[in-house]
Amino acid sequence: KQEVTQIPAALSVPEGENLVLNCSFTDSAIYNLQWFRQDPGKGLTSLLLIQSSQREQTSGRLNASLDKSSGRSTLYIAASQPGDSATYLCAVFCLPDKLIFGTGTRLQVFP
Amino acid sequence: EAQVTQNPRYLITVTGKKLTVTCSQNMNHEYMSWYRQDPGLGLRQIYYSMNVEVTDKGDVPEGYKVSRKEKRNFPLILESPSPNQTSLYFCASSLMGQGGDTQYFGPGTRLTVL
Numbered sequence: 001k002q003e004v005t006q007i008p009a010a011l012s013v014p015e016g017e018n019l020v021l022n023c024s025f026t027d028s029a030i031y032n033l034q035w036f037r038q039d040p041g042k043g044l045t046s047l048l049l050i051q052s053s054q055r056e057q058t059s060g061r062l063n064a065s066l067d068k069s070s071g072r073s074t075l076y077i078a079a080s081q082p083g084d085s086a087t088y089l090c091a092v093f094c095l096p097d098k099l100i101f102g103t104g105t106r107l108q109v110f111p
Numbered sequence: 112e113a114q115v116t117q118n119p120r121y122l123i124t125v126t127g128k129k130l131t132v133t134c135s136q137n138m139n140h141e142y143m144s145w146y147r148q149d150p151g152l153g154l155r156q157i158y159y160s161m162n163v164e165v166t167d168k169g170d171v172p173e174g175y176k177v178s179r180k181e182k183r184n185f186p187l188i189l190e191s192p193s194p195n196q197t198s199l200y201f202c203a204s205s206l207m208g209q210g211g212d213t214q215y216f217g218p219g220t221r222l223t224v225l
Contacts, residue, residue, distance in 0.1 A: 034214065043115075043201060043216040044154075089154070091214075097161065098169065099144070099203075099214060103153040 002027045002094055006102035013080055013109055021075040021105045023090035028068050035064050035075050036089040038104070044089065048075070080109045113138045115217035117202050123223045124192055132187045132220050134202030140215070142205045143185040144169065145177065147198040148219075154201065160185055192224040 003026045013019055023033070032051045036044040048057045048064040050073070056065040063076040073090055085108050091101040115136045124130055136143065144159035146169075156169030160179040174196055176188040185204075189196060200220045205212040 036214075036216075041219075043218045044203075044214075046213045046215070049213050091154075096167075097142070097159060098156055100156075101146075101154040103151070 002030075002092060002098075002100045004090060004092055004100050004102035006088075006090060006105050008105060009103070010106040011108070013107075015080060015082060015109055015111050017080050017109075018076070018078050019080055019107075021077070021088050021090075021107070023073040023075070023102055025071045025073075025092050025100075027094065028071055029094060030068065031093040031095075033064075033066055033073050034091050034093070034099075035062075035073075036091065038087045038089060040086075047088075080107075082109050082111055084109050113215070115202055115204055115215050117200075117217040117220050119220060120218060121221050123225065125225050126193055127191050130189050130192060130222075132189075132200060132202075132222070134185045134187065134217060135183050136185075136202075136204040136215070137183065138204065138206070138215065139182065140204035140206050141182070142207060142212070143179065144203050145175070145185070145187050146201045146203065147171065147196075148201060149198050157187070157200075192222075194224050196222065197224045198222060 034049045035047045050066040061078040066073045087104045087106045089104045118133045145157040146154045148154045155171045158177040160166045202217040203214045
């Protein structure tokens with residue numbers, strides 16, 4: 001059974017720092033991996049989608065990597081800003097057409 | 112504007128009173144799904160649908176029903192709600208299901224069952 005783990009559960013950093021969020025999964029048979037952002041009381045917003053054949057994806061200050069063989073993904077946030085404060089979730093899409101989520105990393109960026 | 116909408120956003124009800132949470136998407140997506148989010152447990156899939164008239168169970172389907180009569184709508188039905196169904200519910204859609212695509216989420220429905 002696929003399990004997705006995110007470490008750390010919470011992170012508090014000063015503005016401007018570069019930071020890395022980690023996601024690990026137990027079964028490498030995945031179609032893709034997605035990173036989402038969730039603001040308090042709001043829905044999820046997809047940030048990056050990495051197909052199983054890809055190694056990384058970039059969008060602005062965000063870079064996500066995928067190492068399928070070791071069951072790991074990282075989300076790199078460059079030059080963090082207070083507006084980046086949110087919960088970040090990773091999710092893997094695997095058979096049979098299921099999206100399995102990690103429990104998230106709550107990020108706080110303070111000025 | 113491309114979006115997934117859910118109604119109601121907030122609902123307080125009593126045990127046993129049937130309710131329906133609606134979900135609609137305007138992106139002509141084939142894949143739709145329902146999740147519940149609980150503290151410490153994360154998001155768990157309840158049901159999903161690959162296309163019209165095709166639905167399948169997710170990880171926590173007990174106590175829920177769904178239907179997919181039209182491509183754009185995917186209502187979640189609680190025939191006899193119980194307090195353990197108090198949760199935050201999300202509907203999501205994507206262009207295709209198999210292989211996976213970017214998932215678009217609705218704003219959520221916070222349900223309290225007394």
